[in-house]
Amino acid sequence: MTWDDAEYGAGGPGAEATADPGASRLVGAAADGEDAAVEAALRPKDLAEFVGQERVREQLDLVLRAARQRGATADHVLLSGAPGLGKTTLAMIVAAEMGAPIRITSGPAIQHAGDLAAILSSLQEGEVLFLDEIHRMSRPAEEMLYMAMEDFRVDVIVGKGPGATAIPLELPPFTLVGATTRAGLLPPPLRDRFGFTGHMEFYAPQELERVIHRSAGLLDVSIDPAGAAEIAGRSRGTPRIANRLLRRVRDYAQVRADGAVTEELAGRALEVYEVDDRGLDRLDRAVLRALLQLFGGGPVGLSTLAVAVGEERETVEEVAEPFLVREGLLARTPRGRVATPAAWAHLGLTAPQGAAGAGRQATLPDA
């Protein structure tokens, strides 16, 4: 496969940069509008259908089975992990397995304790409350949640100042499923109130192949095992990205071929969409290319690197770097960003003698 050296066209790196390139990336892990519409149809409906995450699945299965056998409401569940790994899906499965309704909200939507009180007081017995991005709730709401989780009770404050009174309100037993990308940001008193915490890992390629076959079946797309493997390898360990790439490959197969997805066709399609064989997109490669070609593999400061690709510091740091670091292509060091030998190899470039990442002899600055 060949990738055009001048990835950002005649204007040089960053010439086509948008204000928020992370928002609409084909390989972005956050949901976009189209995802939201299709995801409902692609979500596994029970634990048996849920692919991968064996440990979390087994542990959750025990928690839910035991609660069902006791005829009790399931313990509160905390799910942590990167976006797109299936936290919302698992929350819905908790409700389905318990035969309970589910209410979905998110931390940023609950800015006042009163917002939370309104939701809690309208829950039915046994209902599952899914609170996405639970680490982004306001402090007063968080404190109200402590009591609600532990004692199924909240104090509703009526009035202001010295005349304010707390009216206790009993709540029906419910199951809170909290989701967070940053479990470390949760205050310990909140973390401790969950009876079960599951950490979701990135998926292995073979697991993503199963996700892709399953979704292809639901979307009525004909795909062979090698075609699924080709898409899985570019999906950054994330089912949401795998499903999104499958949909784009399906478009290509429909318009440019007979609709069937093979390895060769998936490769060609994803080349059109500029997702390479390791799942890097244009921005990722522009950052790597600048690091290698302009700065000899580093070390180079983040700001300088960002200027070189015509992006904001935050975009490079938060959108491109995490995956490059995870893939072992780039290292963050106190002296700046440094390329690894794998980075030179991935872009098909030869490291000059003595450059960072030039080979085994080259020493990387300490992380």
Ligand SMILES: Nc1ncnc2c1ncn2[C@@H]1O[C@H](COP(=O)(O)OP(=O)(O)OP(=O)(O)O)[C@@H](O)[C@H]1O
């Ligand atoms: N284990 C899985 N098996 C099959 N499909 C999955 C699995 N995990 C996630 N998916 C699919 O990936 C998509 C994204 O999943 P989901 O919305 O649950 O992720 P999330 O972790 O809640 O993401 P976010 O944190 O952005 O809300 C859904 O379409 C879902 O069907």
